[in-house]
Amino acid sequence: MKQPPVTPYANPYLAGVGLGLVLLAAFVLVGRGLGASGAFSSTISWLTSLVAPGHAQANEYMRDYLGDGSSHPLKAWLVFEVVGVAAGALLSGLLAGRARFTIEKGPRVSTALRLLCAFLGGGLMAFGAHLARGCTSGQALTGGALLNVGSWAFMIMVFVGGYAVAYFFRWQWR
Amino acid sequence: MTAPLLKYGLFGDEFSLVLAFVLGVGFGFCLERAGFGSARKLAAQFYLYDMSVFKVMFTAIVTAMLGVTYLGWIGWLDLNLVYLVPTYLKPQLVGGLVLGVGFVVGGYCPGTSVAALATGRIDAMVYALGIAAGTLAYAEVYPAIKPFVNADAMGQVTLPEVLGLPWGVVVFAVVVIAVLGFWGATKIERWIGSRS
Numbered sequence: 001m002k003q004p005p006v007t008p009y010a011n012p013y014l015a016g017v018g019l020g021l022v023l024l025a026a027f028v029l030v031g032r033g034l035g036a037s038g039a040f041s042s043t044i045s046w047l048t049s050l051v052a053p054g055h056a057q058a059n060e061y062m063r064d065y066l067g068d069g070s071s072h073p074l075k076a077w078l079v080f081e082v083v084g085v086a087a088g089a090l091l092s093g094l095l096a097g098r099a100r101f102t103i104e105k106g107p108r109v110s111t112a113l114r115l116l117c118a119f120l121g122g123g124l125m126a127f128g129a130h131l132a133r134g135c136t137s138g139q140a141l142t143g144g145a146l147l148n149v150g151s152w153a154f155m156i157m158v159f160v161g162g163y164a165v166a167y168f169f170r171w172q173w174r
Numbered sequence: 175m176t177a178p179l180l181k182y183g184l185f186g187d188e189f190s191l192v193l194a195f196v197l198g199v200g201f202g203f204c205l206e207r208a209g210f211g212s213a214r215k216l217a218a219q220f221y222l223y224d225m226s227v228f229k230v231m232f233t234a235i236v237t238a239m240l241g242v243t244y245l246g247w248i249g250w251l252d253l254n255l256v257y258l259v260p261t262y263l264k265p266q267l268v269g270g271l272v273l274g275v276g277f278v279v280g281g282y283c284p285g286t287s288v289a290a291l292a293t294g295r296i297d298a299m300v301y302a303l304g305i306a307a308g309t310l311a312y313a314e315v316y317p318a319i320k321p322f323v324n325a326d327a328m329g330q331v332t333l334p335e336v337l338g339l340p341w342g343v344v345v346f347a348v349v350v351i352a353v354l355g356f357w358g359a360t361k362i363e364r365w366i367g368s369r370s
Contacts, residue, residue, distance in 0.1 A: 092207050154269060
């Protein structure tokens with residue numbers, strides 16, 4: 001099959017309006033916003049409960065995501081939403097010819113080091129998101145639109161943290 | 175008042191899961207369209223040569239904010255029934271800072287990493303493993319840091335309430351800040367672009 005040509009990214013304002021309308025639809029339909037990190041919490045708690053049921057049940061944080069056993073831990077709103085995110089992104093990526101196995105990095109960094117950074121960054125991100133009760137989606141985007149005090153405080157600090165260390169990690173990208 | 179539709183009983187929790195998937199598809203589609211399935215595009219925000227993260231995020235915030243404001247005014251949407259994450263100022267400030275560092279180190283945030291791994295980015299798959307490890311670590315230390323996690327409990331509060339300003343005034347201010355931000359971001363992009 002012939003690969004479609006790689007199309008340029010959408011205009012950021014157009015993509016932003018689209019994203020805003022999806023978010024608005026979530027508010028109107030189900031009375032909540034979008035999210036992502038919570039789906040990871042549900043999945044990890046469920047996986048832990050498979051490997052070490054006693055340990056997962058004894059853990060205060062995981063217990064919240066496992067529930068009382070009346071329904072499956074993965075039968076959670078954010079889990080279904082995140083599966084949708086993967087499907088929607090794949091659809092867009094295939095249509096644009098951008099879906100392919102590759103590693104996002106600059107020319108000066110080795111694959112191993114880039115992957116190590118990705119792993120550590122994911123770990124830091126998880127910690128920060130759980131501490132803040134939401135990530136860029138659940139807090140900054142959703143709470144930003146609802147003028148949530150904690151979300152705006154969170155969002156400002158995301159940019160502060162990012163700009164504070166960006167200089168020291170520039171070799172990853174250029 | 176007729177919305178949020180779920181809260182007014184137009185459908186049940188089961189159907190809300192179907193909607194979760196459909197809304198997720200829209201979310202993921204927009205993220206990938208914007209280029210947020212690429213860590214290089216996302217990280218560029220912090221090196222000032224491509225401020226798409228700021229532009230997309232603030233356009234989305236302004237769009238949804240104006241939407242809920244308008245739908246609230248005409249009486250279609252009861253904003254009190256839209257879930258607001260409670261504010262815990264200190265842990266949210268620290269969490270934001272840690273997350274910002276993680277963004278630059280890893281190149282993604284949780285939502286964009288899902289869009290990236292779905293389109294084959296191997297670094298995003300490793301990043302998701304990092305999220306898994308971080309979540310396990312957080313669950314282990316949670317009992318010890320619980321007092322800090324629950325510090326500064328302010329409940330569900332909005333900026334208009336805290337600032338003592340009418341909702342519309344804060345909405346207007348956010349729109350002005352966003353428009354000035356878009357103008358400034360484009361200026362900075364051009365300036366950085368002309369230097370390199």
